[in-house]
Amino acid sequence: MTLTELKYIVAVARERHFGRAAEACFVSQPTLSVAIRKLEDELGVVLFERGGTEVGITPIGLRVVAQAQRVLEEGANLREIARQGHDPLAGPLRVGIIYTIGPYLLPKLVPTQISATPQMPLLLQENYTTRLLELLRQGEIDCAIVALPLPDTGLAIHPLYDEPFLVAVPRHHPWAGRKEIASSELKDETMLLLGSGHCFRDQVLEVCPELSRFSAASEGIQRSFEGSSLETIRHMVAAGIGVTVLPSSSLSLPGVQNDLLSFIPFKKPVPDRRVVLAWRKSFPRPAAIEALIEAVRVCHLDGVNYLDPMPVGELV
Numbered sequence: 001m002t003l004t005e006l007k008y009i010v011a012v013a014r015e016r017h018f019g020r021a022a023e024a025c026f027v028s029q030p031t032l033s034v035a036i037r038k039l040e041d042e043l044g045v046v047l048f049e050r051g052g053t054e055v056g057i058t059p060i061g062l063r064v065v066a067q068a069q070r071v072l073e074e075g076a077n078l079r080e081i082a083r084q085g086h087d088p089l090a091g092p093l094r095v096g097i098i099y100t101i102g103p104y105l106l107p108k109l110v111p112t113q114i115s116a117t118p119q120m121p122l123l124l125q126e127n128y129t130t131r132l133l134e135l136l137r138q139g140e141i142d143c144a145i146v147a148l149p150l151p152d153t154g155l156a157i158h159p160l161y162d163e164p165f166l167v168a169v170p171r172h173h174p175w176a177g178r179k180e181i182a183s184s185e186l187k188d189e190t191m192l193l194l195g196s197g198h199c200f201r202d203q204v205l206e207v208c209p210e211l212s213r214f215s216a217a218s219e220g221i222q223r224s225f226e227g228s229s230l231e232t233i234r235h236m237v238a239a240g241i242g243v244t245v246l247p248s249s250s251l252s253l254p255g256v257q258n259d260l261l262s263f264i265p266f267k268k269p270v271p272d273r274r275v276v277l278a279w280r281k282s283f284p285r286p287a288a289i290e291a292l293i294e295a296v297r298v299c300h301l302d303g304v305n306y307l308d309p310m311p312v313g314e315l316v
Contacts, residue, residue: 003075005039006068008032009047013065014138016054073139077284087119088287094123095292096132096144100200100230101275104249105145108299117291129199136280143279143289145296147199155278158289160296161304164272165207166251167264168234169243176262183207183266190242192233195226200273204245207271237261247273248303275304 011021012032022029040047047064049056057065097106106124113122125132125141132144133153145160167181175181186208194201225242227233231253233244238260251263277296279289297306 001039001042003072005035006072008035009039009061009065010068010072010138012036012048012055013057013061014134016056018055069138073280073282076139077282088285089117089120089291091119092121092123093143093285093288093292094125094141096125096127096135096141096146098129098132098144098146098199099126100194100198100247101145101147101249102126103229103231104247104252104301105296105299107254108252108301109295112298113292113295116295120288120291122292128197130197133278136278139280142283142285143277143292145275145277147203148274148276150276150278153278154281156281156283158277158293159307160275160277160293161301161306162272162274163301163304164248164270165204165245165266166248166303167243167266168237168246169262169264170237170240171260171262172240173243173262175243175264178264180267181264183271186243186245190225192225192227192236192242192244194230194233195228200230200247203271203273207245207266234261245271249301251302 008021008025008027011024012018015021015024018033019029022032025032036047043064045060045064046058047061049058102124110122113120125135127135129146129150132141132146133150133155135141136144136155137153150157167175167186169175191204191208193204225236227236230244230246230250234246234250236242237244246263277289277293283289
């Protein structure tokens with residue numbers, strides 16, 4: 001039994017496909033299949049149900065894969081412990097970040113981090129919250145910048161900042177001169193929303209729950225449209241298609257303040273989201289986590305409320 005074989009079975013369990021798992025592991029499919037068959041023979045059990053378009057996992061396979069993930073994580077921890085003997089900040093930090101935070105935080109975070117800890121390059125991956133949490137549990141990334149609420153994952157969580165929402169309207173919209181907007185007023189507007197899977201979409205629907213009643217198959221197509229990113233939606237608003245809700249950090253992006261859009265605060269209580277850093281409690285580089293938290297704190301994003309720092313060792 002080798003760590004490589006354990007890596008292969010974890011990849012197959014994740015991808016539910018031998019071909020995609022082989023690509024993820026940078027080996028040929030025959031190489032991966034032979035190694036997994038060898039491991040099954042050694043253990044005397046069948047881990048995967050072959051045949052059909054998707055690979056299934058046997059009940060005993062689920063238990064073996066879960067244990068394999070823990071073994072791989074501990075193996076990675078051994079390497080990190082050895083590296084800390086030289087410099088606890090040495091080596092890349094694999095950071096996941098959700099789509100509605102990355103475009104606004106990363107342009108400031110990356111140069112800040114390079115200046116503070118050049119020996120710790122950030123390996124970045126954007127994805128949905130659910131996928132990032134899965135990658136985190138599997139040890140594919142080291143930490144993730146996401147927004148609450150999160151499921152009970154057993155992860156360590158550090159609050160970074162609270163971020164108010166605001167309304168974006170075309171410059172010539174009747175609301176353009178308003179000082180503030182009540183969330184209840186949105187129900188009478190054509191709303192531009194992110195597609196399913198984005199947690200920010202769900203947060204906007206909480207702000208104006210009436211929008212969730214509309215179906216894209218009926219009259220809802222007259223009331224709301226979906227975009228693939230907040231920046232795509234911003235351009236649609238500028239074109240006069242409708243209005244949208246944005247996180248305040250989106251104003252940090254260069255070129256946002258122009259003659260095509262107006263940004264209006266909400267009336268109190270102002271809806272917002274809490275952005276946090278999540279990581280496995282067993283992750284052996286607390287100094288790297290602390291360095292990333294500090295780098296985020298000095299980014300000075302527009303409109304966000306930074307939270308008081310807490311020692312990483314005190315968090316659960």
